[in-house]
Amino acid sequence: MSFEPRNPDYQARVREIFARATFVNDVGIVLLGCGPGWVEAELELAPRHVQQDGFAHFGVQATLADHAAGAAAGTLAAPDEAVLSVEFNQSMLRPARGKWLFCRAEVLKPGRTLTRVESEVCAVDESGARQLVAKARVALATIHLRGSLYAP
Amino acid sequence: MSFEPRNPDYQARVREIFARATFVNDVGIVLLGCGPGWVEAELELAPRHVQQDGFAHFGVQATLADHAAGAAAGTLAAPDEAVLSVEFNQSMLRPARGKWLFCRAEVLKPGRTLTRVESEVCAVDESGARQLVAKARVALATIHLRGSLYAP
Amino acid sequence: MSFEPRNPDYQARVREIFARATFVNDVGIVLLGCGPGWVEAELELAPRHVQQDGFAHFGVQATLADHAAGAAAGTLAAPDEAVLSVEFNQSMLRPARGKWLFCRAEVLKPGRTLTRVESEVCAVDESGARQLVAKARVALATIHLRGSLYAP
Amino acid sequence: MSFEPRNPDYQARVREIFARATFVNDVGIVLLGCGPGWVEAELELAPRHVQQDGFAHFGVQATLADHAAGAAAGTLAAPDEAVLSVEFNQSMLRPARGKWLFCRAEVLKPGRTLTRVESEVCAVDESGARQLVAKARVALATIHLRGSLYAP
Numbered sequence: 001m002s003f004e005p006r007n008p009d010y011q012a013r014v015r016e017i018f019a020r021a022t023f024v025n026d027v028g029i030v031l032l033g034c035g036p037g038w039v040e041a042e043l044e045l046a047p048r049h050v051q052q053d054g055f056a057h058f059g060v061q062a063t064l065a066d067h068a069a070g071a072a073a074g075t076l077a078a079p080d081e082a083v084l085s086v087e088f089n090q091s092m093l094r095p096a097r098g099k100w101l102f103c104r105a106e107v108l109k110p111g112r113t114l115t116r117v118e119s120e121v122c123a124v125d126e127s128g129a130r131q132l133v134a135k136a137r138v139a140l141a142t143i144h145l146r147g148s149l150y151a152p
Numbered sequence: 153m154s155f156e157p158r159n160p161d162y163q164a165r166v167r168e169i170f171a172r173a174t175f176v177n178d179v180g181i182v183l184l185g186c187g188p189g190w191v192e193a194e195l196e197l198a199p200r201h202v203q204q205d206g207f208a209h210f211g212v213q214a215t216l217a218d219h220a221a222g223a224a225a226g227t228l229a230a231p232d233e234a235v236l237s238v239e240f241n242q243s244m245l246r247p248a249r250g251k252w253l254f255c256r257a258e259v260l261k262p263g264r265t266l267t268r269v270e271s272e273v274c275a276v277d278e279s280g281a282r283q284l285v286a287k288a289r290v291a292l293a294t295i296h297l298r299g300s301l302y303a304p
Numbered sequence: 305m306s307f308e309p310r311n312p313d314y315q316a317r318v319r320e321i322f323a324r325a326t327f328v329n330d331v332g333i334v335l336l337g338c339g340p341g342w343v344e345a346e347l348e349l350a351p352r353h354v355q356q357d358g359f360a361h362f363g364v365q366a367t368l369a370d371h372a373a374g375a376a377a378g379t380l381a382a383p384d385e386a387v388l389s390v391e392f393n394q395s396m397l398r399p400a401r402g403k404w405l406f407c408r409a410e411v412l413k414p415g416r417t418l419t420r421v422e423s424e425v426c427a428v429d430e431s432g433a434r435q436l437v438a439k440a441r442v443a444l445a446t447i448h449l450r451g452s453l454y455a456p
Numbered sequence: 457m458s459f460e461p462r463n464p465d466y467q468a469r470v471r472e473i474f475a476r477a478t479f480v481n482d483v484g485i486v487l488l489g490c491g492p493g494w495v496e497a498e499l500e501l502a503p504r505h506v507q508q509d510g511f512a513h514f515g516v517q518a519t520l521a522d523h524a525a526g527a528a529a530g531t532l533a534a535p536d537e538a539v540l541s542v543e544f545n546q547s548m549l550r551p552a553r554g555k556w557l558f559c560r561a562e563v564l565k566p567g568r569t570l571t572r573v574e575s576e577v578c579a580v581d582e583s584g585a586r587q588l589v590a591k592a593r594v595a596l597a598t599i600h601l602r603g604s605l606y607a608p
Binding site for chain 4: 320321325326327328330331351352353354355356357359361362363364366367368370371374386388389390391392393394395396
Binding site for chain 1: 168169172173174175176178179199200201202203204205207209210211212214215216218219222234236237238239240241242243244247
């Protein structure tokens with residue numbers, strides 16, 4: 001599907017959504033690229049990312065899936081709008097391990113009050129081969145900002 | 153509901169589920185207590201936990217909700233069984249901010265192959281007052297271990 | 305939790321939500337009672353309600369869970385507001401069979417734009433004993449009506 | 457993705473999954489076609505299918521999405537296995553109205569104990585134009601049958 005951004009500076013907005021989210025930086029997630037209605041991001045897995053059995057923790061995958069989804073919704077927001085996750089569901093298809101986690105988030109349906117985004121999370125090995133490990137659907141509410149940091 | 157643990161050392165198992173999950177320690181989540189079918193955990197919020205608008209990031213809430221759910225399912229697992237999250241859904245009821253996040257996870261339905269747990273996440277202010285900010289339901293698969301670290 | 309209805313005639317509204325929904329009547333679902341923030345409804349199971357293995361079809365359980373949730377949200381809506389399901393998730397805890405299906409829906413969090421409701425579906429046998437078979441969480445959007453049938 | 461059916465008579469199995477589900481027939485859902493890992497089905501909308509505001513009831517959409525998902529999982533089941541929906545989530549993207557509802561269900565990830573399927577529901581108008589109105593993800597458990605009607 002092709003979307004028309006309402007904010008000509010949507011790429012700066014996406015960079016801001018990543019730069020200002022301290023938790024996302026703390027976890028090690030980095031923005032790879034974006035376009036109207038989509039965002040790609042990744043994470044290099046480290047020993048601090050695992051759950052009790054040595055797999056990437058659900059929370060790492062969910063943080064990646066959700067933040068990429070929020071940024072994908074952000075590509076279609078107007079300059080005076082912010083988006084906030086209100087409903088999130090994720091299926092974990094395989095235990096996740098590898099060198100990186102990669103995520104592509106795509107808007108399924110933009111909306112005036114609710115935008116729906118789907119995120120696919122892949123485990124990536126040394127050779128760059130990707131395997132789908134999780135799929136999420138996120139509903140994000142549009143918040144109208146007045147005099148916010150986003151709307152000068 | 154009242155449940156009968158199949159592992160007499162289930163409390164040691166729960167402590168292990170927290171101690172071995174590096175991501176959970178990295179985020180700052182601590183175990184408060186547990187019993188058959190339930191776990192309580194909390195997190196002191198810090199500047200590194202926020203999303204782009206200054207609220208606790210969804211990923212922080214989801215990590216807390218999921219890990220407490222996994223440990224609650226773990227209280228009812230046999231010594232040679234592990235549990236792994238396979239489906240997760242969460243409703244974010246209010247933007248989350250405060251001094252702490254508190255979570256109570258309770259088993260809704262244990263099962264031979266799938267256990268369902270519900271987690272409530274509350275924001276807690278300086279005075280200790282709690283406000284429900286998110287609710288999750290998690291489906292966890294039972295994995296039969298052979299010669300694992302859990303089953304000596 | 306206790307809620308204050310904004311529509312003094314909320315009970316008439318709930319009866320209307322059931323009376324006007326032809327699919328709900330076609331399936332055989334009947335309203336049992338309601339109060340501010342909750343609704344109870346039931347269905348007598350018949351041979352036409354099953355899936356391929358003889359259990360009550362998921363669709364029967366989901367129709368009951370969703371419609372009761374919508375009516376529960378309706379108890380808290382203003383006279384010029386309607387509610388529409390936008391997100392629905394349900395865990396099927398046990399195969400459902402029995403003489404009736406009973407559902408209680410309770411508002412978890414009302415909201416200006418989104419209301420969250422939880423529905424529990426029980427199978428009921430001849431003796432009246434109830435067993436929880438499914439649990440759902442539903443997000444409903446508030447729609448502001450102008451000159452609708454609901455707002456004279 | 458391409459899948460290898462383990463049951464050479466999987467098409468007969470799918471026809472049976474539709475023929476034996478009385479609720480699906482009662483609602484008016486018909487099988488259109490199937491292949492390894494996918495099923496298509498539709499429903500002609502009638503006055504008996506609506507909710508209180510005249511749109512196709514959520515329950516109609518969910519019954520269609522779930523049953524097509526179950527049949528899609530069934531295309532990959534072995535002759536002595538049945539599948540049962542255990543987790544279901546659906547996003548309603550637009551109010552649904554039109555002459556038909558069409559659904560395509562595709563297996564996202566088959567599994568020994570859990571299979572995940574995605575279903576898209578479209579409203580179809582007189583001209584045959586389709587508009588996506590809902591998207592669901594369904595987790596189905598594999599049940600091993602002994603001496604069942606499916607396994608002679």
